[in-house]
Amino acid sequence: xxxxxxxxxxxxxxxxxxxxxxxxxxxxxxxxxxxxxxxxxxxxxxxxxxxxxxxxxxxxxxxxxxxxxxxxxxxxxxxxxxxxxxxxxxxxxxxxxxxxxxxxxxxxxxxxxxxxxxxxxxxxxxxxxxxxxxxxxxxxxxxxxxxxxxxxxxxxxxxxxxxxxxxxxxxxxxxx
Amino acid sequence: xxxxxxxxxxxxxxxxxxxxxxxxxxxxxxxxxxxxxxxxxxxxxxxxxxxxxxxxxxxxxxxxxxxxxxxxxxxxxxxxxxxxxxxxxxxxxxxxxxxxxxxxxxxxxxxxxxxxxxxxxxxxxxxxxxxxxxxxxxxxxxxxxxxxxxxxxxxxxxxxxxxxxxxxxxxxxxxxxxxxxx
Numbered sequence: 001x002x003x004x005x006x007x008x009x010x011x012x013x014x015x016x017x018x019x020x021x022x023x024x025x026x027x028x029x030x031x032x033x034x035x036x037x038x039x040x041x042x043x044x045x046x047x048x049x050x051x052x053x054x055x056x057x058x059x060x061x062x063x064x065x066x067x068x069x070x071x072x073x074x075x076x077x078x079x080x081x082x083x084x085x086x087x088x089x090x091x092x093x094x095x096x097x098x099x100x101x102x103x104x105x106x107x108x109x110x111x112x113x114x115x116x117x118x119x120x121x122x123x124x125x126x127x128x129x130x131x132x133x134x135x136x137x138x139x140x141x142x143x144x145x146x147x148x149x150x151x152x153x154x155x156x157x158x159x160x161x162x163x164x165x166x167x168x169x170x171x172x173x174x175x176x
Numbered sequence: 177x178x179x180x181x182x183x184x185x186x187x188x189x190x191x192x193x194x195x196x197x198x199x200x201x202x203x204x205x206x207x208x209x210x211x212x213x214x215x216x217x218x219x220x221x222x223x224x225x226x227x228x229x230x231x232x233x234x235x236x237x238x239x240x241x242x243x244x245x246x247x248x249x250x251x252x253x254x255x256x257x258x259x260x261x262x263x264x265x266x267x268x269x270x271x272x273x274x275x276x277x278x279x280x281x282x283x284x285x286x287x288x289x290x291x292x293x294x295x296x297x298x299x300x301x302x303x304x305x306x307x308x309x310x311x312x313x314x315x316x317x318x319x320x321x322x323x324x325x326x327x328x329x330x331x332x333x334x335x336x337x338x339x340x341x342x343x344x345x346x347x348x349x350x351x352x353x354x355x356x357x358x
Contacts, residue, residue, distance in 0.1 A: 155229060158316075
């Protein structure tokens with residue numbers, strides 16, 4: 001992205017798009033287990049507070065990727081993203097709903113966690129990244145798995161982690 | 177507004193393209209949930225192909241068949257979340273998260289089916305308009321329970337304006353909706 005535009009409305013529009021895309025990449029990296037992409041949305045000196053984890057981006061990404069890989073699958077859905085830009089600093093309230101399928105005492109369960117990221121973004125050398133992220137949880141709900149339909153419908157295209165997922169096969173998608 | 181550099185104009189065009197693409201993706205949800213075939217057909221190029229997991233089909237044929245099938249359900253609601261778009265000139269690819277709610281008749285009463293997935297789209301810009309040229313649907317999770325819907329009891333007794341399909345849904349009384357493009 002170019003240097004900040006002197007018109008603050010235009011600069012805000014361009015900046016909010018960049019920040020929105022970074023928030024999407026964060027969630028994508030969690031669902032596809034892509035630690036390098038996950039780490040890339042944070043500045044090196046960023047801070048995070050997830051309650052059960054507080055610390056810098058290297059530790060957070062290692063913690064989160066390690067925790068998520070023990071799940072069978074995840075789907076982090078973003079909702080309204082209110083991003084406000086003040087020069088080279090931005091502030092965000094990002095709603096999310098996260099699905100986690102995991103095994104507990106041999107039984108598959110679904111944990112839904114819904115909350116908001118309270119973020120501070122910083123622009124350095126024209127690039128927006130997360131400088132701080134706190135995860136607030138608004139509600140959570142655990143239920144026994146209930147997707148026999150999925151098991152009985154083998155011809156669906158299923159999501160995977162990492163390179164096996166079609167979203168990571170752009171060259172293939174280009175020629176389909 | 178002050179003079180824009182070439183780089184700023186390129187950035188601005190990218191934001192506008194992403195906004196237009198996001199509106200196409202959102203109009204898809206309207207077409208599906210309102211069983212509005214006219215709206216749905218503005219989402220895909222006529223030669224587009226779809227694969228929702230059961231094979232590749234022409235998008236127009238798929239749209240006609242799907243609207244017919246959706247009318248057999250009591251209601252649906254498709255919500256899109258994160259939309260990550262990659263632009264390459266007149267082409268784009270997009271990964272769009274979706275929660276899809278369906279209430280439908282099961283063998284022993286009404287069921288609620290919720291499906292979480294992602295649309296992996298290839299879009300093309302033709303004659304100034306973005307539409308989907310190829311769509312692949314990937315399912316990530318689903319839940320299926322006996323319906324818990326209530327309509328006339330408790331707090332719901334005061335919520336009398338219910339969603340429906342075209343043209344009964346209140347949407348179609350709104351100025352500017354028209355019934356096709358947003």
